[in-house]
Structures are given as structure tokens and as C-alpha cells.
Amino acid sequence: MELSYWQSRWRKGNIGFHMDQGYPGLKRHWSTLNIPESAAVLVPLCGKSADMDWLAQRVGTVIGVETAEEAISQFFSERKLNPDKTTYSGFDVYSSGNIELWLGDFFKFPENRHSGYDLIYDKASLVALPEEMRVRYAKKILSLSTGNTRYLLHHFLYDSAEMSGPPFMVSAKEIDELFSHKFSTTVLEEQDLDISKFPKFELRGLNRYLRERLLLLTPK
Numbered sequence: 189m190e191l192s193y194w195q196s197r198w199r200k201g202n203i204g205f206h207m208d209q210g211y212p213g214l215k216r217h218w219s220t221l222n223i224p225e226s227a228a229v230l231v232p233l234c235g236k237s238a239d240m241d242w243l244a245q246r247v248g249t250v251i252g253v254e255t256a257e258e259a260i261s262q263f264f265s266e267r268k269l270n271p272d273k274t275t276y277s278g279f280d281v282y283s284s285g286n287i288e289l290w291l292g293d294f295f296k297f298p299e300n301r302h303s304g305y306d307l308i309y310d311k312a313s314l315v316a317l318p319e320e321m322r323v324r325y326a327k328k329i330l331s332l333s334t335g336n337t338r339y340l341l342h343h344f345l346y347d348s349a350e351m352s353g354p355p356f357m358v359s360a361k362e363i364d365e366l367f368s369h370k371f372s373t374t375v376l377e378e379q380d381l382d383i384s385k386f387p388k389f390e391l392r393g394l395n396r397y398l399r400e401r402l403l404l405l406t407p408k
């Protein structure tokens with residue numbers, strides 16, 4: 189999936205994945221995660237996720253990486269913030285308070301930006317990528333992880349004969365193949381969603397089931 193595909197979606201405002209109030213599963217499970225107040229949280233493929241705001245009120249640093257300039261400018265303008273801008277390693281880096289948003293390709297995000305992330309928060313990120321890119325993405329996530337990094341991962345199960353992504357169907361087996369040599373997986377929640385609440389997916393052919401899962405991957 190080309191970066192231009194996502195940049196074009198942002199230009200057209202085709203951002204059905206964005207949740208104005210953030211993803212409720214993060215709030216439901218936060219207290220059980222025991223993330224320290226000093227934590228650094230990495231949000232790959234962050235869009236303009238409201239979860240970054242929510243996280244920034246609870247941890248030391250939030251670092252998002254996103255390829256669409258619109259996403260980053262909207263994140264700050266919607267909060268009436270004027271971020272500082274610097275450049276680092278070919279990225280434009282916009283920061284305000286304890287939030288840093290890096291504009292560029294996540295696959296080129298420098299591995300030495302931080303000494304260790306306590307949490308990598310993945311909502312609609314792995315599932316935004318087709319299969320061959322997910323292999324590269326998983327390697328990148330692993331290269332950014334230390335023995336103390338936990339990885340919170342949201343994904344969908346559906347019949348991929350009915351609809352193609354994004355969001356891509358990423359099976360539990362595939363997640364195991366990508367991550368189980370480094371992480372143990374706990375299913376924090378799993379539920380069937382009412383497909384009629386996703387009319388765009390219905391139009392694309394989805395009609396049997398749509399299940400969402402939130403996983404916590406903990407280093408082995």
C-alpha cells in the first residue's frame with residue numbers, strides 16, 4: 189500500500205477509521221496495564237488519533253508517526269495548539285507539550301529516538317497494511333521494542349473472501365507468526381460487532397461477521 193494512497197485519503201477527508209472520542213477499549217483496560225506515569229508511548233501510523241491526547245495526560249511522552257501532513261496539522265489545529273517544528277533524520281517533527289508527531293514513513297522512523305518505549309499502541313495500524321507489508325511492519329515494531337515494551341494491538345477478524353482491506357483481516361495465527369517468538373499474547377477483549385453499523389463495509393460485501401479483538405503482547 190503506497191503512502192500516496194493514504195495521503196490521498198486524508199486530502200479527500202476519507203478517514204472513516206478516525207474516532208473523535210478515541211477508542212474505548214484503551215480506556216477500558218488502561219488501569220490494568222499499570223503503565224508508569226513516566227512512560228514513553230509510541231503510536232505508529234497514528235493519524236490524528238484522539239487517544240494520543242488521552243495518553244499524553246497519563247504518561248511522560250507520546251510519540252506518533254504519520255505520513256499524512258493533514259493528519260498532523262488537524263491534530264494540532266483541532267486543539268488550537270501551535271506546535272514547534274524541527275527536523276530529525278529526514279522527518280519533520282511537530283511537538284507540543286509532551287506530544288511529538290513525526291511526519292514521514294514509519295518504516296524509516298529512527299530506532300535510536302528513544303531509549304525504550306514502555307508501550308506501543310496499535311489501533312488500526314497493523315491492519316492498515318497488506319500482508320507483505322505486515323511482515324516488514326512487525327520487524328520494525330520488534331526493532332523498536334525492548335525487554336520492557338508492551339504492545340497493545342487491535343485487530344479485526346472477518347471473512348476475507350467477502351471484503352478486502354483496509355482494514356485487512358489479520359488472523360490470530362498470523363499475529364502469532366509475526367510476534368510469538370518475542371511476545372506472549374493475552375486477549376483483553378473480543379466481541380462481534382454489528383455489521384449494520386459499518387455501512388461502508390456492508391457495501392464492500394461484508395455480511396457474515398465482523399469481530400474485533402484487543403490484544404496485549406508482553407515481552408517473553
Ligand SMILES: C[S@@+](CC[C@H](N)C(=O)[O-])C[C@H]1O[C@@H](n2cnc3c(N)ncnc32)[C@H](O)[C@@H]1O
Nearest residue numbers: 194205206233234235254255293294311312316
Ligand atoms: C487506518 S489509519 C489509522 C490511524 C490511527 N491509528 C487511528 O486509529 O485513527 C492508518 C494511518 O496510517 C498512516 N500510514 C499508512 N502507512 C504509513 C507509513 N508507512 N508511515 C506512516 N504513516 C502511515 C495513514 O496515513 C493513516 O493515517
